[in-house]
Amino acid sequence: MSRRPTLYDVAERAGVSKSLASLALQGSPKVAPSSRDAILAAADELGYRPNRTASSLVRQRTSTIGVHILDLHNPVFAEILDGVQERARQRGYSTLLVTGNADPSTERTEITGLLESRVEGLVLIAHRLSDADLEEFAREVPTVVVTWRTDGVPGLDSVSGDDEHGARLAVDHLAALGHERIVHVTGGDNRIARERRAGYEQGMAAHGLEPYVVDGSFTESGGYAGALTALDAGATALFVANDLAAIGALAALRDRGLRVPEDVALVGYDGMRLLESLDVTTVAQPLAEMGRVAADLLTDRIAQPGRESTYRRVETRVVARGSSGPRRGAARR
Amino acid sequence: MSRRPTLYDVAERAGVSKSLASLALQGSPKVAPSSRDAILAAADELGYRPNRTASSLVRQRTSTIGVHILDLHNPVFAEILDGVQERARQRGYSTLLVTGNADPSTERTEITGLLESRVEGLVLIAHRLSDADLEEFAREVPTVVVTWRTDGVPGLDSVSGDDEHGARLAVDHLAALGHERIVHVTGGDNRIARERRAGYEQGMAAHGLEPYVVDGSFTESGGYAGALTALDAGATALFVANDLAAIGALAALRDRGLRVPEDVALVGYDGMRLLESLDVTTVAQPLAEMGRVAADLLTDRIAQPGRESTYRRVETRVVARGSSGPRRGAARR
DNA sequence: ACGATTCGTTGGAACGTTCCAACACCCACG
DNA sequence: CGTGGGTGTTGGAACGTTCCAACGAATCGT
Structure with missing residues (x-):
């Protein structure tokens, strides 16, 4: 049999019920040390991997957030994404990433796909959606728009510089x-x-x-x-x-x-x-920070869906370098 | 009730069984036009979205491939990723993206997460995994390594330049x-x-x-x-x-x-x-092309898991510009 | 006119988990 | 010596789909 092992297989091998096996693998303190060891050993021997889709289905949550990025080629977006990923991971979320390649209609279908995957929230690192689409998505799931201010849409937060x-x-x-x-x-x-x-x-x-x-x-x-x-x-x-x-x-x-x-x-x-x-x-603009703020706003809103729409502004400042004013290299010499 | 509508809700509203609703939403030709219309209308009115986790569970496939990227900040990897995404989408797969941020141990846990999400294949856009880990992953799921040749691991393909x-x-x-x-x-x-x-x-x-x-x-x-x-x-x-x-x-x-x-x-x-x-x-190196080849190899292997391990070399060539030889700008003048 | 075929439809089982209510057991307490 | 409460453990239901076997009704051929 080359079928992937399930909880039943683990339980059977350890001589316990599937329920106890589940408990043990979740690290519940109520399982006896002896059975816990047996279950963990069985899982290990079988190369058991919990099935997240099954788990998500019954728990009614996926612990995943969807991220749409306007353009993978602009390193700026990559830097924002990095902040999102970092913070999302810390908060226990995986990220599902899509690109619309700057085309509104593929953008729409890609985000629809995220919704079907039951992501718990949406981070839009720039987008070209119509207001109607944006509102529709925000109505269904907590959403944060990064890169420009978006007010007046319930269920939606935003982060940007000025x-x-x-x-x-x-x-x-x-x-x-x-x-x-x-x-x-x-x-x-x-x-x-x-x-x-x-x-x-x-x-x-x-x-x-x-x-x-x-x-x-x-x-x-x-x-x-x-x-x-x-x-x-x-x-x-x-x-x-x-x-x-x-x-x-x-x-x-x-x-x-x-x-x-x-x-x-x-x-x-x-x-x-x-x-x-x-x-x-x-x-x-503090790019990674914008990503982190976005992830924070999103996870907060997931935890507390009724919260009013908020906008967070990040600080923007001129970083003067050699292309304006005296050349840095020359000055250093 | 603010619960998300399910197939049952759609079926009830359309006055049919959940089975027929399912059939209709999949576009099966066996459903009568009249019921089809009623079902589609009901789905639309309710704002129904199919639940992919449930679907994946019963179909025993997720139509998702996992992508690990070594470093989001290197635009080179982003360009490869772009090729992967493009082709994966064409072939009907979504992508689940993770980064290990060049740390072998988070890399390992991130990829483990992908496996728990039951991705059908793995694309590693560079990695720092140990041979043992790599072999373990490749044993569980079709895998392709982009960026360097990896031979002798069953179930694993690779793409790179020379x-x-x-x-x-x-x-x-x-x-x-x-x-x-x-x-x-x-x-x-x-x-x-x-x-x-x-x-x-x-x-x-x-x-x-x-x-x-x-x-x-x-x-x-x-x-x-x-x-x-x-x-x-x-x-x-x-x-x-x-x-x-x-x-x-x-x-x-x-x-x-x-x-x-x-x-x-x-x-x-x-x-x-x-x-x-x-x-x-x-x-x-033809970066996007490498990504496309990787996605192709992967989807082929998913379709035909027994296939022997293959390596695909892409062409590498010097693109001469102004930084070597006569300056381009000067020459043009 | 009657069985065979097609068409449209249906209930039920299954996917692999989680979680709840219930249970058996053992120990301590009065 | 019975009762009460842990402590570990269990079966069953549920999550929202897909798909199969089976069904009734309508249509067909002979």
Whole structure:
């Protein structure tokens, strides 16, 4: 017989009932030491593994949370995910991860799959769901959205930095360095990109500078193309909507033979680790922390479903590096 | 009642038996159109979601594969994962993702958890398991190891590039550019790092050059530190054990005020996307493809468990960029 | 007109657990 | 010496599906 051993097999081999075997494997103190040893030994000899699906079914809980991640390729999301996983594990949850690859309809079906798997909660590390879908999901299961504020949906919490404020900080930083021709390369037409853009515009206005905005996207190629346009417009400083795009912008600068920061300054947004090595200034968010907060909010809400909707803001700050201001390497020498 | 609706609820509302409701929801052709419509309507009105745990239990299959990823932060693994997910989804499997964070013991317990969830197969995107553990897991469930060759374990397949060969290609490339003082920054003391190092040494020997090896690791900081040592040794070209470390090396070069490639040439290993923007030469592996192959091997083996152990090698090649040879940007101008 | 076939439908068993109520046993207590 | 309370142990029900054998009704061929 090559069938996987079940509790019955273990119980039989140990000469006890399935119930006692179950108790013993759960570490209950009510089982006699002698039977406990016999049961554990039998389980070991048989290579027994408890069947979580059966267990979940009867217990009415899966101890699993579902995580949707917008884009696996953006290291920023990976860093958030890492925080979610860490905290979820600590709290006794496994994670079931899916991606919609930035397509709303596969996103929908993937999350539906999570619900069918009876995840106890949902963490959406960015998403492209319609409001209706989002509300539907949040109605069924505790949900937290990471990366932007979502209010007014019952059963839903959110975590993010303040994108408008962060963008203003970036402008402040560049303006303080004496830049006037600060061009913003956008992240396309989505909520976060719009907020960052708004912050940029407010910041420019506050400094009495004329805003100049060029289209981009949240990808390397978007940053590359946007940067080229910005340079043609005579930019002396680039504020790019996210770090990935900033890396693309860096390539554009290199291809144009421009030095950073001597010819053009560069600031990104997100705070992804890699930019440290690249010595690029960025508006940093505490990514892993956002993931941890998300997991905490979620597990809290699972424990207490009625709780009112909460939003947690994490701190956003400029991490100044060599791409703006004096070069770090040069300074060190 | 706020209990989630079950098949019984749907059946009752539609005025049929649970069996027929089940049939209808599975899209069986044997149910009369009129009852089918009634059942579907009832399900919709109730917001019914099939319970996958119950379904898995009785069908004796979960349609889920478990994926272990060594390190979420290395975009290389994310790219492989992407391939796995894509193909798994196509073949009708969900994925359950875990990380051991490079710690063998949490790795072990995480994978044990996957087994308890009755995943039908295991994809290990790099791992630190002992041979004994690996064999134990492979005995229980079809398994494929991505990233290095693993022979002789029944029930286990593997996919990788040829690391020794790839490293030789890197040396060939640099030697062809006229470099003689090619220093290798290692990836530490692990199997892949050793293979790449061996390939480097063979390559150097083949060109009649004297090998020079400095310790590093598969991280940015390892590459940074290793590069500094290499530069002190008078390197004119750096062959760094992986791309992440190559980014660290780039930072070291920048901090030393050295130009790439005029002063020092740089070659990485893995083929991660980001390096394209950074214009760094790398020994590229088709990462997403490796993930797809892994998923294919796995689903094949699930379908046909007796199949003999197979190894699939993917092609590895040098992608020459500006960090070795004439600068791309300059050439374009 | 009657058995055979098809069509649509149904109850029941099973999947592998957990948990509850109930039980047998033993010991201590009055 | 009976009673009360542990202490260990047990069978059974339940979780929400799927699937099989079996069913009644309608349709078919002869």
